[in-house]
Amino acid sequence: MKITLLPLMLLSFLIISCQAQQSKVIETIDAKAFAEKLKTTANAQLLDVRTPEEFNADHIDNASNINWYDDDFDIRVEKFDKTKPLFVYCKAGSRSSQAAAKLAELGFEKIYNLDGGLMKWNAADPSKPSSKVIGMSEPEYNGLIKSNKKVLIDFYAEWCGPCRKMAPYLAEMEQDLKGEVTISRIDVDRNPTLTEQLKIQSLPTLIIYENGKEAWRNIGYISEDDLKKHL
Structure with missing residues (x-):
């Protein structure tokens, strides 16, 4: 041929x-x-x-x-x-x-x-006013991550494609791991002050805390199986 x-x-x-x-x-x-x-x-x-x-x-x-x-x-x-x-x-x-x-x-x-x-x-703008807190404050966030259990924080946005893709399995994990891991999702658009203070610059950003200290961080999409390996 x-x-x-x-x-x-x-x-x-x-x-x-x-x-x-x-x-x-x-x-x-x-x-x-x-x-x-x-x-x-x-x-x-x-x-x-x-x-x-x-x-x-x-x-x-x-x-x-x-x-x-x-x-x-x-x-x-x-x-x-x-x-x-x-x-x-x-x-x-x-x-x-x-x-x-x-x-x-x-x-x-x-x-x-x-x-x-x-x-x-x-x-990148240090001159941006930061006196007005919109959404969750940093002290409130610190209270959220202080726990004797593992804490998983998911920084997301409604317009973020990978965030939407991960949302269903995160909701299931929140129920399945209840009592073992605390899972909280934070909308960056509703919490701009905290987002800037923590320098969250890409979405989704997932952070795992152990005893109030950051133990692991992932930027971008991650599969359910891969995430479970860190929990």
């Missing part, structure tokens, strides 16, 4: 070329570099792709808000100048990365994506 390799090679070349072009258009940078480029770019275009509720709770000054999950996202971003740099961010970086890829497809010539999103931005 004769196999023609030319079409396959051509397709591979086109995919690689597309990826190379996109890497030139999209630049994912840390909070410090993002802030510096924002400051030095005249009339900077800044886009927050989170939900309106998240945006109203906290956002970077002068940002416009267009929800990445809205059906008309492609249409609404047309208000921006495609020939000028567009700065994009979300809460932790996942949605803005997806949005940046779509914006590149739509013809935007330069996109700066905030690595780690608003969580990293707030953690």
Whole structure:
């Protein structure tokens, strides 16, 4: 049987070329570099792709808000100048990365994506006011983790895909391990003060405490079987 390799090679070349072009258009940078480029770019275009509720709770000054999950996202971003740099961010970086890829497809010539999103931005800003406590306070949290049993804390958000995937089995474990392990889930959007104080910068973040001291930490998705090995 004769196999023609030319079409396959051509397709591979086109995919690689597309990826190379996109890497030139999209630049994912840390909070410090993002802030510096924002400051030095005249009339900077800044886009927050989170939900309106998240945006109203906290956002970077002068940002416009267009929800990445809205059906008309492609249409609404047309208000921006495609020939000028567009700065994009979300809460932790996942949605803005997806949005940046779509914006590149739509013809935007330069996109700066905030690595780690608003969580990293707030953690890197020592001047951010912290006198007002929103949600759980640090003393309350310290009281929660002080126990003669193991304590598992799950920092999550409703918009976080891996968090939603883990939620069902965490709920089952909470019942199955009752009396042996205390499992608590903390929504970072409802508890921004504690999130910043503990420098939680990626989701999900799971922490196991033994006698009030951190014994183990995991960032990102983990399977039920792998998590049980640490409990």
